Amino acid sequence: xxxxxxxxxxxxxxxxxxxxxxxxxxxxxxxxxxxxxxxxxxxxxxxxxxxxxxxxxxxxxxxxxxxxxxxxxxxxxxxxxxxxxxxxxxxxxxxxxxxxxxxxxxxxxxxxxxxxxxxxxxxxxxxxxxxxxxxxxxxxxxxxxxxxxxxxxxxxxxxxxxxxxxxxxxxxxxxxxxxxxxxxxxxxxxxxxxxxxxxxxxxxxxxxxxxxxxxxxxxxxxxxxxxxxxxxxxxxxxxxxxxxxxxxxxxxxxxxxxxxxxxxxxxxxxxxxxxxxxxxxxxxxxxxxxxxxxxxxxxxxxxxxxxxxxxxxxxxxxxxxxxxxxxxxxxxxxxxxxxxxxxxxxxxxxxxxxxxxxxxxxxxxxxxxxxxxxxxxxxxxxxxxxxxxxxxxxxxxxxxxxxxxxxxxxxxxxxxxxxxxxxxxxxxxxxxxxxxxxxxxxxxxx
Numbered sequence: 429x430x431x432x433x434x435x436x437x438x439x440x441x442x443x444x445x446x447x448x449x450x451x452x453x454x455x456x457x458x459x460x461x462x463x464x465x466x467x468x469x470x471x472x473x474x475x476x477x478x479x480x481x482x483x484x485x486x487x488x489x490x491x492x493x494x495x496x497x498x499x500x501x502x503x504x505x506x507x508x509x510x511x512x513x514x515x516x517x518x519x520x521x522x523x524x525x526x527x528x529x530x531x532x533x534x535x536x537x538x539x540x541x542x543x544x545x546x547x548x549x550x551x552x553x554x555x556x557x558x559x560x561x562x563x564x565x566x567x568x569x570x571x572x573x574x575x576x577x578x579x580x581x582x583x584x585x586x587x588x589x590x591x592x593x594x595x596x597x598x599x600x601x602x603x604x605x606x607x608x609x610x611x612x613x614x615x616x617x618x619x620x621x622x623x624x625x626x627x628x629x630x631x632x633x634x635x636x637x638x639x640x641x642x643x644x645x646x647x648x649x650x651x652x653x654x655x656x657x658x659x660x661x662x663x664x665x666x667x668x669x670x671x672x673x674x675x676x677x678x679x680x681x682x683x684x685x686x687x688x689x690x691x692x693x694x695x696x697x698x699x700x701x702x703x704x705x706x707x708x709x710x711x712x713x714x715x716x717x718x719x720x721x722x723x724x725x726x727x728x729x730x731x732x733x734x735x736x737x738x739x740x741x742x743x744x745x746x747x748x749x750x751x752x753x754x755x756x757x758x759x760x761x762x763x764x765x766x767x768x769x770x771x772x773x774x775x776x777x778x779x780x781x782x783x784x785x786x787x788x789x790x791x792x793x794x795x796x797x798x799x800x801x802x803x804x805x806x807x808x809x810x811x812x813x814x815x816x817x818x819x820x821x822x823x824x825x826x827x828x829x830x831x832x833x834x835x836x837x838x839x840x841x842x843x844x845x846x847x848x849x850x851x852x853x854x855x856x857x858x859x860x861x862x863x864x865x866x867x868x869x870x871x872x873x874x
Contacts, residue, residue, distance in 0.1 A: 434534055434538075434541070437516075437518055437530055437534065438517070440517070440533060440534070440537045441517035444560050444563050444564055444567075447557060447558060447559055447563060448557070459554060460594060460595060461553045461554065462552055462554055462562065463558075463562050463566075463592050463595055466543065466566055467566065467569065467595055470539065470543065470566065473569035473570050473572070473573040474569045474595055476572065477572060477577045478579055478599050478721070479579065479582055479598050479599065480492075480499075480579075480580075480581045480598050480599060480600050480601075480602060480715065480719060481582050481584070481593065481596055481598035481601050482581065482582065482583050482584065482603075482604070483584040483588040483591075483601070483628045484602075484603050484605055484639075485604070485609050485621070486605050486607060486760045487605055487707070488584065488602075489583055489740070490704075490705060490708045490740060491604055492509075492510055492581045492582075492583040493525055493735045493737050494708060494709060494712035494731060495581045495712050495715065495731075496524040496525065496581040497524050497730075497734045497735045498712065498713075498727055498728050498731030498732065499581070499716070499721055499727075500524040500734075501726075501727040501730040502724065504578050505576060505577045505579070506523065506524045506577060506579040507522070507568065507571065507575070507577040508522045508523070508525060508580070509521055509580070509583060511564075511583065512860075513863075514859060514862060514866055515738075515863055515866055515867060519738075520564060521533065521571050523575070523577070525736070532571050532574060532575050533571060536567055536571040536574055539570050539574075540563065540566055540570060544557075544558060559592075561592050565592040565593055582596055582598075588625040588626065589625075589627020590627065599633070600634045600636060600720075601628045601629050601633055601636070601657070602635070602637070602711065603628070603637040604637070604639070604708070605638055605639055605640075605641075605704075605707075605759070606622050606625060606641055607621075607758075607759050607760075608621065618644050622639075622643065622644035622648065625644075626648055626652075629648075629651055629657050630657065631656055631657065632655070632656050632657060634657060634658045634718060634719065635652050635659050636659075636661075636662070636711060637659070637660075638708070638711040639661075640663055645661060648661075660714060660715075660718065662707065665684060665685050665686065665689070666682050666683065666684055666685070666710045666714060667682075667685075668681070668682055668683075668706055668710060669681045669683065670695075671703065671706055673702060673703065673767060673771070674701075675743055675771055676699065677699040678700060678701055678706050679706075680696050680710070681693050681694070682694045682695075682696055682710045682713060689714065690713070690725055690728075694725065696709040696710065696729070696732050697729075697733050698735055699735070700740055701740075701767055701771075702741050702764070702767040703763055703766060703767065704763045712731075712732060712735075713728045713732065716728060739753065739754040739866070740753065741764065741768075747850075748846040748851060749852040749853070750846070750852070750853045750855065750865070751768065751852060751854045752855050752856075752862040753768075753862070754861075755856055755857070756783070756791075756857055756859070757786070757787070757791075758790035758791055761790075761791045761794045764856055765798065768798065769797065772852045772854075774851065775849070776799065777803070777845045777846040777852070777853045777854070778795065778801070778803065778842075778853075779802075779805065779839060779842040779854070779855045780795070780802050780805075780818065780861075781806055781807040781808075781813060781815065781857045781861040782813065782818055782857040782858050783812065783860070784811075784813050784814045784817075786857070786858075788818040788821035788857075791821075792822045792824070792825035793825050795825075795856075796826055796827065799827065800827065801828040801829070801830070802819075802827045802829050802830070803829075803830045803838050803842050803845075804819040804822055804830070804838075805832050805834065805837075805838030805839075805861070806833055807835070807857065807858035807861040808858075808860045809835075815833050816831065818857075819831040835864045836864065839855065839865055842855070
C-alpha cells in the first residue's frame with residue numbers, strides 16, 4: 429500500500445475507507461488482540477484520560493453526548509467519540525460535540541500513519557490488516573491525548589464485548605436500551621445481545637442501565653455480580669414526571685430514590701426531542717453523578733441542556749417543517765411515531781429507507797397510524813439496501829407506495845409534495861438517509 433499524503437481531514441477519511449469497514453457491510457472478524465497491540469505500540473493513548481463507556485441498542489449516541497456535555501460543564505476538556513457520522517468525519521471525534529482544529533486530526537494521523545502505511549498483514553496480530561473502525565478509534569485516542577483532554581466518553585460502535593473501544597478501563601459503564609438488532613453479529617435473542625453489550629462491564633467498575641427488559645436485566649445482574657461491579661437500574665433509581673415534549677425540546681422532572689445522588693428533584697431540559705430523550709437524560713444524570721467525576725447538579729443541568737445531535741428528531745428551520753430521524757428499529761420507530769403524532773398530528777409526507785438487515789414490515793406497521801402513503805427509497809449508497817422489499821412491506825401494511833430508488837430524487841419528491849400541500853415531511857428509517865437529507869437540504873439545515 430503506497431504511503432498516503434494527508435492535507436485535509438477528508439484525505440484522512442478517504443484513506444481509512446480503504447480498510448475493511450463493517451459499516452459498509454464488509455465482513456469483519458471481531459477480536460481485541462490486534463487493537464490492544466496497536467494501542468500498545470502507540471503508547472496506550474486510551475489511558476491518557478479517565479473516561480465513560482456507553483453501549484446499547486438505541487440512545488447511546490444521545491446519552492454519550494449528554495455525558496460529554498455534563499463533563500465539559502463541570503470544567504473538564506472532554507473528548508467525545510460517536511458513530512456513525514452524517515456529513516463530516518470529524519463528527520465522530522469531537523470535544524463534547526464541537527470539532528477540534530483540523531490540525532488536531534492531521535497531527536494525530538501523523539502519529540498513526542507510520543504504524544499502518546505500507547504495512548502488510550504480517551505486521552499485525554492475526555495476520556490481518558486493521559479495520560476502518562479500529563483505526564478511527566485509535567485516531568480518537570490520539571486526538572484526545574494530543575489535545576490534552578482530561579476526560580473522554582466513548583460510544584460503542586457495535587455490541588460491546590469485542591468492540592474496538594473496549595480496551596478502555598472506564599470510570600463507569602453505561603448500557604442503554606436493548607433491542608434485537610445486528611443479530612447476524614450479536615445473536616438472535618435478547619439475552620445473547622445483552623451478553624455482548626455487557627462485555628463492557630469491567631471488574632469493580634459501576635454500571636448503569638436504562639433497560640427495562642427482564643431478560644436483559646437478568647444478564648446484567650449476573651455479569652455485574654460476577655465482576656463485583658455495582659449495578660444501578662434507571663427504573664429502580666429514578667421516577668420521571670411532568671413530561672413535556674415540544675418542537676424545541678423535551679422537559680421532565682426526575683426524582684432520584686437515593687438522596688445522596690440528587691437530594692431534590694431535577695427539572696431536566698434538553699433540545700433533543702421525544703420521550704426516549706427524557707429517559708436518556710435521566711440515565712446520563714444518574715451515571716455522571718455516581719461516577720468518580722461527580723459533577724455538580726448545576727453542571728448536570730447545563731450539560732443536558734446543551735446536548736444536541738443531528739438526525740435525532742431534528743426539525744429543520746423553515747416551512748414546511750422537515751423532520752429527520754434516524755430510527756431504524758421497530759422500538760425506536762415507535763418513539764419517533766409517537767413524538768411526530770404529538771407535535772404534527774395532521775397529514776404529513778413520509779420518505780422512508782432502511783438498510784437490508786432491518787425490519788421494514790414492523791416499522792411500516794408502526795407508521796401506519798398516521799401515514800397513508802410512503803415514498804420508499806435507498807438510504808444513500810453507503811449501505812446495502814433492498815428498497816423493493818421495503819416498498820412491499822409498506823404495501824402490505826396498507827400504504828400507497830411510490831418506489832423511487834434514487835435517494836436524492838425521492839427527497840425532492842417528498843419536499844415538493846410537502847411544500848405543495850403545506851404539510852410536514854418526515855424522513856426516517858436510517859441515519860444514512862438523514863445524512864442524504866441534510867446534504868440535499870443543506871441550506872435549510874444551517
